[in-house]
Amino acid sequence: MTGKTIAIHSYRGGTGKSIIAANLAIILARKGLSIALLDLDFRAPSLAAIFSKDDKDLVEWWLNDFLNRRCTAEQVVMDESGKYNLEGRLLLGLANPSIDAIRSMADKSSSWEVTAVKKIFSLLSSLFKEMNIDCCILDTSPGVQYSSVNAVVSSDISVVITTLDSLDLKGTKSMLFDLYDQLERKSVVLINKYCPETRISKCESPESLVLRIEKTLKHSVIGAIPCFCDVLQQERADIMAVKDPGHQFVRNLEEVADNLRRMEKVC
Amino acid sequence: MVVAFGFGSGSLICSIIAYVDIHLRVLNMAKQPKSPASNKNYFLEKVLEQLKFTNKKLDSLVDLNQKILEKQTMQHTVAAKDVPVQETGMRILPNSLSLLSLPTSLRKTVMVLYKLESATAEDLAKETGRLRAVESSAANQLVRMGYLRKRREGRDVYFFIDTYLERKE
Secondary structure, eight states: OOOEEEEEEESSSSSSHHHHHHHHHHHHHHTTOEEEEEEOOOSSOOHHHHTTOOSGGGOSOOHHHHHTTSSOHHHHOEEOGGGGTOSSEEEEEOOOOSHHHHHHHHTOOHHHHHHHHHHHHHHHHHHHHTSOOSEEEEEOOSSSSHHHHHHHHHOSEEEEEEOSOHHHHHHHHHHIIIIIIHHTOEEEEEEEEEOTTSTTTTTOOHHHHHHHHHHHHTSOEEEEEEOOHHHHTSOTTOOHHHHOTTSHHHHHHHHHHHHHHHHHTOO | OOOOOOOTTHHHHHHHHHHHHHHHHHHHHHTOOHHHHHHHHHHHHHHHHHHHHHHHHHHHHHHHHHHHHHHHHHHHEEEGGGOSOOOOSOOOOOOTTGGGGSOHHHHHHHHHHHHSSEEOHHHHHHHHOSOHHHHHHHHHHHHHHTSOEEEEETTEEEEEOOTHHHHHO
16 A cells, blocks of 8 residues: 655644644554654744754754755655654654745745655655655645645645634635645644633533534544643653653544544555 | 638638528529619628638638647657757746646646656546546646646657756756
8 A cells, every 4th residue: 555645734823733743643653654754844844843853963964955956865854763662663854944944945936846846746755665654744834835735735635733713713714625625635624722611612522613613614623632731831842642642632643643544544 | 602611710700601692692583673682782792702801811810820829839849858948938837836726627637747757648547537538638738838848759748847947047
């Protein structure tokens, strides 16, 4: 079976894409899968910080270099499996978080983006065919911009993360219709950071919340993760699935991972 | 009287010509008194003349359009050895955001070509699950629009996104 690509996307920033992508990758690799996690958020890269790789001396090649034809697919991914006591494998491809690199990526022309999307496809092909990866997770930029649409175009399914903020919901709805439906890309919604204890949502069970949002967005909702203060206050370098695998946040994400595996038949 | 039938928008003119021609014949056969009928005949003959003239012009425009299309397709057809090729002045690189402005039928073809370096209509059909003829038509339309290029290798025609323009930048 060929590997599957999952893009983690959202309409607005700060919805928890990178934290969810990192934890999902660890959860799936713990289950014995070979996972590649790529940071395609070139405007605000954060996986380097989450995986304590923000010291430039620790990373020889960034995804920025790969897209600019400075290194090969084999050189740009780092095998981090040994660090996290995993049954499977975890390969990391990071975006350069330096201001110079961010500025340089922001200056790229629209025609460069064509090469970028083709390079992403070639990287995925190498990961699946030569490095025997089962699933590739792409952490994307929020909203509709080249890097995020490139990720959406190259993925098999996108997990669109939304909070219950009305602006976020409204934007997510139009993005699902104007981007995903137009490009005929498969997508599911994941609600993150909802507060079960608020006055408005007190009587609402997670199941009825999911149904309500499915009705509003006219797309299936794969799960609802409550807001956990301890997750938000974590040092970025502490990945919850590593530090506290029994945490409710991790258990919620495990359900999401199982649903995704069923949907996408990731072996 | 002979009426030549053109094609495209010329066919409407041809129908009118045929109608006027029949009307003239009926008038001649009826042998009506000369003065009012001959005026009418004269007027109709003039109309017929003008319509034929317009028809001829439309036919030449259709021919010219056909020639322009053929020339554009030829400009975008390059030999395998010649890639990268010289600019034709009609090049658009189909980035992922520009996909949104393309019709669905064409968009699918471009998205497959992001994945494959180059592909025949048959390769495209295997990926999209559509008919080979549909893919051939979509890919050729994209070539005419300047989004794709094509090259011939033996009997096969390969379509591809030429990133030469980006490499030059």
